[in-house]
Amino acid sequence: MAPIAVGDVIPDGTLACFDEQDQLQSVSIHSLAAGKKAILFAVPGAFTPTCSLKHVPGFIEKADELKSKGVDEILCISVNDPFVMKAWAKTFPDNKHVKFLADGSGTYTKALDLELDLSEKGLGVRSRRFALLVDDLKVVVANVESGGEFTVSGAEEILKAL
Secondary structure (H helix, E strand, O other): OOOOOOEEEEEOOEOOOOOOOOEEEEEHHHHHHOOEEOOOOOOOOOOOOHHHHHHHHHHHHHHHHHOOOOOOEEEEEEOOOOHHHHHHHHOOOOOOEEEEEEEEOOHHHOOOOOOOHHHHHHHOEOOOOOEEEOOOOOOOOOOOOOOOOOOOOHHHHHHOOO
C-alpha cells in the first residue's frame, strides 16, 4: 500500500470525539468531509512540544482565514484516546473551528498508510505529521512530513494552496 496522495479519495473511517454537550461520539470522516472542502491534519501525539506549540496553534490562529478561503472543516487527528484529545483541546481556549478527533487504535492512520513507529522512544505506533486538503473527499494537497520535521504541514502551507 502507498501513502495517501494527491488525486486519491480519502478512506472512510470512524474516529472519536466529544461533542458540545460533552458526550463521547463516534464520527465518520466521510460524514464530516463529503461535499466539503476540509483539512485533515495529524500530529504524532497530543501534548507533545511541536504539536502543542506550533502545529495546532497555527491552524487555530489561521482558522478564520482558512474559512474565508472556502474551508468548511478543520480536523486534527492523533493516535490518542478521546479523553486525552478532549483534555488537549481544552488547552486551546481560543479555538473555535478545529475539531479534535481521536484515532485511538491508529486504524485510520493505518488506512492512510501514514504510520510512524516511535516504539524506540516508548510512544508506540503513531501518525506521521501531515496536512491534507480534500475537496469532496478527494485529496488536493498532501503535505506529509519526514520523521520529526515540521516544515510542510502547517496552516501557512495549506493557505498557499488555496
